[in-house]
Amino acid sequence: MRTVDLITKKRDGGELSKSEIDALVQGYTQGSIPDYQMSAMAMAIFFRGMTPDERANLTMAMVHSGEVIDLSGISGVKVDKHSTGGVGDTTTLVLAPLVAAVGVPVAKMSGRGLGHTGGTIDKLESVPGFHVEIDNEQFISLVNRNGLAIIGQSDKLTPADKKLYGLRDVTGTVNSIPLIASSIMSKKIASGADAIVLDVKTGDGAFMKEMDEAKELAACMVDIGNRVGRRTIAVLSDMSQPLGNAIGNALEVREAIDTLRGVGPKDLTELCLTLGSHMTVLAGIAATQAEAAELLKEAIASGKAIEKFKTFLTAQGGDASVVDEPSRLPTASFQIEVKAERSGYVASIAAESMGLAAMMLGAGRATKESAIDLAVGIVLHKKVGDPVTAGESLATIHANSEEVAEVRSKIVASIVIQDAPVTPQPLLSGEIV
Ligand code: URA
Numbered sequence: 001m002r003t004v005d006l007i008t009k010k011r012d013g014g015e016l017s018k019s020e021i022d023a024l025v026q027g028y029t030q031g032s033i034p035d036y037q038m039s040a041m042a043m044a045i046f047f048r049g050m051t052p053d054e055r056a057n058l059t060m061a062m063v064h065s066g067e068v069i070d071l072s073g074i075s076g077v078k079v080d081k082h083s084t085g086g087v088g089d090t091t092t093l094v095l096a097p098l099v100a101a102v103g104v105p106v107a108k109m110s111g112r113g114l115g116h117t118g119g120t121i122d123k124l125e126s127v128p129g130f131h132v133e134i135d136n137e138q139f140i141s142l143v144n145r146n147g148l149a150i151i152g153q154s155d156k157l158t159p160a161d162k163k164l165y166g167l168r169d170v171t172g173t174v175n176s177i178p179l180i181a182s183s184i185m186s187k188k189i190a191s192g193a194d195a196i197v198l199d200v201k202t203g204d205g206a207f208m209k210e211m212d213e214a215k216e217l218a219a220c221m222v223d224i225g226n227r228v229g230r231r232t233i234a235v236l237s238d239m240s241q242p243l244g245n246a247i248g249n250a251l252e253v254r255e256a257i258d259t260l261r262g263v264g265p266k267d268l269t270e271l272c273l274t275l276g277s278h279m280t281v282l283a284g285i286a287a288t289q290a291e292a293a294e295l296l297k298e299a300i301a302s303g304k305a306i307e308k309f310k311t312f313l314t315a316q317g318g319d320a321s322v323v324d325e326p327s328r329l330p331t332a333s334f335q336i337e338v339k340a341e342r343s344g345y346v347a348s349i350a351a352e353s354m355g356l357a358a359m360m361l362g363a364g365r366a367t368k369e370s371a372i373d374l375a376v377g378i379v380l381h382k383k384v385g386d387p388v389t390a391g392e393s394l395a396t397i398h399a400n401s402e403e404v405a406e407v408r409s410k411i412v413a414s415i416v417i418q419d420a421p422v423t424p425q426p427l428l429s430g431e432i433v
């Protein structure tokens with residue numbers, strides 16, 4: 001089978017078979033198929049798309065290109081959650097202990113932040129002592145003992161995806177829905193998930209800015225998951241403004257603690273209950289979404305959720321006293337208010353540029369190698385739709401330098417205030433099962 005024949009087949013609208021896709025992925029990973037042929041293939045896929053069978057076969061070929069985590073030593077249905085990425089998205093910090101508190105086993109691999117979006121591992125590392133350097137055996141025994149553990153993404157997973165993503169990045173082929181969907185799903189499946197809940201974001205701060213594209217991506221991922229025997233559900237959620245109030249690592253840990261105590265921001269709480277209910281149902285612990293939501297609310301009200309968070313932090317070396325004394329978390333030297341220049345209603349808070357403003361303070365990485373400042377970030381005091389009076393604080397900048405003029409102007413430019421009342425975008429706009 002010559003690679004050029006596969007490229008022309010796809011170019012002309014044909015369907016690649018499972019064995020053809022396997023050969024392509026294997027050959028590319030091992031280096032017998034060169035970058036120039038794979039980039040032609042990626043471009044052919046970009047224009048021709050992929051059939052449902054092709055997408056599922058590509059996903060599984062990438063899963064088998066590297067290590068596959070075996071979670072069979074943990075009893076129960078291992079449900080993973082994946083977010084397509086956003087600004088101030090603190091959901092994993094809340095969800096993991098929350099669903100673990102009702103008996104859903106959480107064996108999670110998370111990533112670090114890059115660009116304007118934050119990463120769960122960075123956020124957790126703002127808890128003094130907390131670390132994710134544990135081996136697979138320890139990981140499984142922690143999940144069996146405590147119901148949850150979080151480790152870093154192993155770099156042995158899905159080498160085919162890593163190589164292909166790098167190629168797509170420089171050949172104008174990132175933005176292909178079947179390629180994005182198989183990339184994301186391959187990583188989830190290789191991390192050992194039996195079932196998957198996807199949080200697909202839309203709006204300014206999201207990877208998919210448009211609702212129709214987000215829906216298409218969600219449907220494509222759900223189809224792949226279900227086709228390969230992993231029950232998958234997608235929730236479409238708004239990322240036109242940051243989620244919750246806090247953006248920044250230690251600030252988001254505080255926000256997660258508040259939410260686990262039942263006093264967190266409304267949008268973050270609602271999203272966690274929705275995603276958490278799906279996880280609880282998929283794990284077979286509740287029969288319906290409503291029953292699951294009740295269990296989760298009870299875990300918050302009774303303190304079980306916050307206790308689970310403490311157990312989890314302690315088990316991974318973290319100082320759990322931060323939960324009762326959040327002032328022990330890294331704290332920035334300067335708190336600077338950004339005041340409203342006029343009265344009215346908040347019309348929009350551009351999520352992506354708020355994420356970039358937090359990155360300028362040092363909360364995020366410009367490149368994979370950059371160091372980050374865990375203490376800094378932004379806390380919003382207003383959300384879209386809220387009334388504001390001139391002079392009122394819109395946000396607090398948490399900085400380790402007093403020179404924040406540029407960040408301040410970015411925040412001011414990102415928050416639009418208008419005279420007429422505003423109805424915010426709904427947080428949730430549907431589910432795909
Ligand atoms: N995120 C991924 O993991 N893969 C893509 O292709 C795009 C976004």
Ligand code: CA
Pocket residue numbers: 087088089090242243244245246247252255
């Ligand atoms: Ca947040």
